[in-house]
Amino acid sequence: MFDIDGTLLHAGGAGRRAIARVFRERYGHGEMFDGVRFHGMTDRAIVRGGLERVGAPVDDATIDAICETYLVALAEEVHRTEGFRVFAGVETLLDALAGRDALAIGLGTGNLREGARVKLERAGIAHHFPFGGFGCDHEHRPTIVRIAAERGAARLGVPLDACRVVVIGDTPLDVDAARAIGADCVAVTTGGIDAATLAGAGATRVFDDFASDGVLAALVGA
Numbered sequence: 001m002f003d004i005d006g007t008l009l010h011a012g013g014a015g016r017r018a019i020a021r022v023f024r025e026r027y028g029h030g031e032m033f034d035g036v037r038f039h040g041m042t043d044r045a046i047v048r049g050g051l052e053r054v055g056a057p058v059d060d061a062t063i064d065a066i067c068e069t070y071l072v073a074l075a076e077e078v079h080r081t082e083g084f085r086v087f088a089g090v091e092t093l094l095d096a097l098a099g100r101d102a103l104a105i106g107l108g109t110g111n112l113r114e115g116a117r118v119k120l121e122r123a124g125i126a127h128h129f130p131f132g133g134f135g136c137d138h139e140h141r142p143t144i145v146r147i148a149a150e151r152g153a154a155r156l157g158v159p160l161d162a163c164r165v166v167v168i169g170d171t172p173l174d175v176d177a178a179r180a181i182g183a184d185c186v187a188v189t190t191g192g193i194d195a196a197t198l199a200g201a202g203a204t205r206v207f208d209d210f211a212s213d214g215v216l217a218a219l220v221g222a
């Protein structure tokens with residue numbers, strides 16, 4: 001299960017601009033996100049944090065409404081951002097993983113499902129991810145990856161207990177989520193978090209990027 005931001009791609013700050021814009025339109029200012037690191041945070045948790053900082057009531061209906069507006073803003077920002085890029089080795093790795101027996105490739109991401117789709121379609125890799133756990137499934141990443149793992153096992157038609165689950169991410173929160181569900185975690189430093197930090201968090205393996213030697217073997221033992 002792949003994380004998206006910092007792992008597969010860099011969306012050029014589109015998500016940050018979109019959420020700041022929604023808060024500016026709704027509450028008159030969007031600066032409450034300045035200096036806040038979104039690394040590894042789920043979309044609903046980001047919205048909740050924004051509401052707390054702006055002093056607005058925090059409830060599920062408000063978070064739902066903001067998420068809906070955010071997705072419209074995100075689509076616009078993702079389409080026009082110039083800083084968008086897919087990291088080295090991603091397409092080659094996904095092609096190498098495609099079509100293998102007994103292997104399910106999905107997402108374990110804090111992005112809302114529709115936000116994930118928008119980013120992955122711009123990247124041209126959405127077709128590689130037929131299932132996942134998303135930021136609309138839950139606010140907490142360990143639950144998101146557990147849901148994703150259950151969906152992956154269901155696709156394979158086997159019990160989850162019989163699967164080797166690998167969470168692939170770029171932050172200690174990805175590593176924590178993997179450990180919480182007893183999964184391996186293959187981490188990459190493309191999101192800006194260094195190898196020592198990711199290894200210290202308990203990542204099974206850490207690579208500079210997916211073009212590095214040994215990535216495919218770390219994922220599928222091939």
Ligand SMILES: [Mg+2]
Nearest residue numbers: 003005006170
């Ligand atoms: Mg990430």
